[in-house]
Amino acid sequence: MSESAYPRGLAHVGLTVPDLDEAIDWYCDVLGFSHVKGPDEITADEGYGGRQAANLLGEFETMRFAHLATGNQIGIELFEFTSTGAHSEPDPTRAGLFHLCVIDPDVEGLAARIDEHGGDHYSEVWEIFEDDDEYTLTYCKDPYGNLLEIYSHSHERIYSNRDA
Structure with missing residues (x-):
């Protein structure tokens, strides 16, 4: 690991949502984020993007995703998978975001x-x-x-x- 004289920046955070189009509208309308790109769709193992996504994310059939940006240029990447189910209650005592x-x-x-x-x-x-x-x-x-x-x-x- 290289030494750095400054803190590294944060590029984006990824969130899975059950309805991508609705979530894009909600995050832009309610929180004021900017819609940067998407929605785009990828099928696992189909083409370069599909092979890359399957390698990075594991098993899925298809997914849709979009990129948003906050006022200080932190990205929010929203994902919707064909298998996305209902949300579970967040548990701050468990490791992870x-x-x-x-x-x-x-x-x-x-x-x-x-x-x-x-x-x-x-x-x-x-x-x-x-x-x-x-x-x-x-x-x-x-x-x-x-x-x-x-x-x-x-x-x-x-x-x-x-x-x-």
């Missing part, structure tokens, strides 16, 4: 918008640091069961301005 965090200075407003558009704002709005109402957060679910955290400020701004 369990939420996305989006930035919005109006945490309560975005949480209400998520609620109004088929998601679920299920937690309270919290001060990230006790007795400091400038920095807030809350948790929601998208309509597909994926956990969404909403921060009032960027991660760097929140933690670089605090004493260790």
